Amino acid sequence: MSGVALPDAGLAAPVAAEAAPTRWNPYLVGAGIGVLSWLAFVIVAAPIGITTAGAQIAGGVAALFVGQEAVSANAYWARYPMRLDYGTLFLIGTAVGAFLSALLRGGLKVEHVPSVWAERFGPSIGRRFAVAFLGGAIIMFASRLANGCTSGNGISQSLQLAVVGWTFFVTMFASGVATAWLMFRRR
Amino acid sequence: MFPVAKETALWLAPFFGLAFGWLLERGRVLDYNVIVNQLRLRDFTVLKVMLTAVVVGGIGVFLLVQMGAAQWHLRDANMGGVVLGGLLFGVGMALYGYCPGTGFAAAATGRTHALVGVLGMIAGAIAYAYAFAWLRGTVLAWWNAGRITLADVTGLPMWLLYGLLAVVAVGLFVAIERWEARRRAAA
Numbered sequence: 001m002s003g004v005a006l007p008d009a010g011l012a013a014p015v016a017a018e019a020a021p022t023r024w025n026p027y028l029v030g031a032g033i034g035v036l037s038w039l040a041f042v043i044v045a046a047p048i049g050i051t052t053a054g055a056q057i058a059g060g061v062a063a064l065f066v067g068q069e070a071v072s073a074n075a076y077w078a079r080y081p082m083r084l085d086y087g088t089l090f091l092i093g094t095a096v097g098a099f100l101s102a103l104l105r106g107g108l109k110v111e112h113v114p115s116v117w118a119e120r121f122g123p124s125i126g127r128r129f130a131v132a133f134l135g136g137a138i139i140m141f142a143s144r145l146a147n148g149c150t151s152g153n154g155i156s157q158s159l160q161l162a163v164v165g166w167t168f169f170v171t172m173f174a175s176g177v178a179t180a181w182l183m184f185r186r187r
Numbered sequence: 188m189f190p191v192a193k194e195t196a197l198w199l200a201p202f203f204g205l206a207f208g209w210l211l212e213r214g215r216v217l218d219y220n221v222i223v224n225q226l227r228l229r230d231f232t233v234l235k236v237m238l239t240a241v242v243v244g245g246i247g248v249f250l251l252v253q254m255g256a257a258q259w260h261l262r263d264a265n266m267g268g269v270v271l272g273g274l275l276f277g278v279g280m281a282l283y284g285y286c287p288g289t290g291f292a293a294a295a296t297g298r299t300h301a302l303v304g305v306l307g308m309i310a311g312a313i314a315y316a317y318a319f320a321w322l323r324g325t326v327l328a329w330w331n332a333g334r335i336t337l338a339d340v341t342g343l344p345m346w347l348l349y350g351l352l353a354v355v356a357v358g359l360f361v362a363i364e365r366w367e368a369r370r371r372a373a374a
Contacts, residue, residue, distance in 0.1 A: 061313070
């Protein structure tokens with residue numbers, strides 16, 4: 001929340017980041033994800049993706065409340081059962097990688113309310129948490145409906161020039177820009 | 188030799204995930220401000236990362252498939268699901284400030300609001316599993332165009348489409364860099 005004092009965090013952040021050698025150029029990062037995709041296609045024959053594993057883990061969580069039998073009887077979870085397979089292990093690795101990267105550059109920080117949010121919607125933690133929960137629920141529901149998220153569809157399908165990938169990329173971006181405009185416009 | 192056996196792939200999965208999470212963290216896309224300012228069209232880091240990944244990853248995978256070293260992993264273009272899913276996803280991403288992969292990884296770097304969104308994601312996945320039976324008979328039954336690519340839609344060869352994609356992406360990046368330089372000069 002220390003970033004609140006910046007007059008325009010949106011503009012100041014990229015300039016400051018260029019001075020920090022611990023952050024990498026976005027084109028380099030993108031190329032790195034591209035090369036990682038080559039390796040994933042060749043070595044493990046499993047394109048990068050997140051939310052299939054997310055759905056499996058949710059099935060595991062649901063089993064704690066309604067029991068494994070009820071979960072197994074569900075048509076969707078029958079298709080994507082909870083288990084430590086490639087996707088779920090990849091997802092765990094993603095969290096560990098982000099943690100290690102942040103740790104090693106001194107970037108770990110507890111953040112309840114990000115500065116751009118606070119500038120527009122105030123410092124209320126409850127409000128930010130409520131909207132984050134709602135948004136998280138929506139993106140996961142939407143990802144399963146679209147059969148992939150920004151990673152599985154937006155990157156892994158788009159790089160194969162798949163119609164599903166590009167349709168997702170364009171509709172997601174257009175809708176995201178429109179929603180952000182409604183949220184952040186000055187009334 | 189490749190792809191490796193399933194058991195070997197399980198061992199490799201966390202390392203692929205680790206590299207992905209590391210790249211996301213170094214690329215600044217685990218920052219709420221960066222993602223939301225992309226949707227507000229003020230910071231183009233996300234587009235630079237995603238589009239570079241698609242171009243570099245795509246051209247490489249295309250060549251690897253030509254050489255017989257990799258296979259395509261295309262998914263169905265189920266148009267009802269992907270269009271509605273994409274539109275809904277954009278709304279959720281603007282509210283949450285993350286997509287599933289970045290939100291999950293950001294939670295691992297200490298951002299509590301991102302962690303709350305992960306709980307939302309689990310709720311969203313559970314909601315989807317229960318809605319699936321209904322969706323399968325409606326939205327997902329409207330129009331499944333199958334595993335088609337932009338080559339199938341346009342009739343153009345894949346190599347030409349990848350060439351066009353690279354040219355359009357580089358042109359877009361040059362335009363973005365110029366715009367950012369002007370913005371920095373004006374600040």
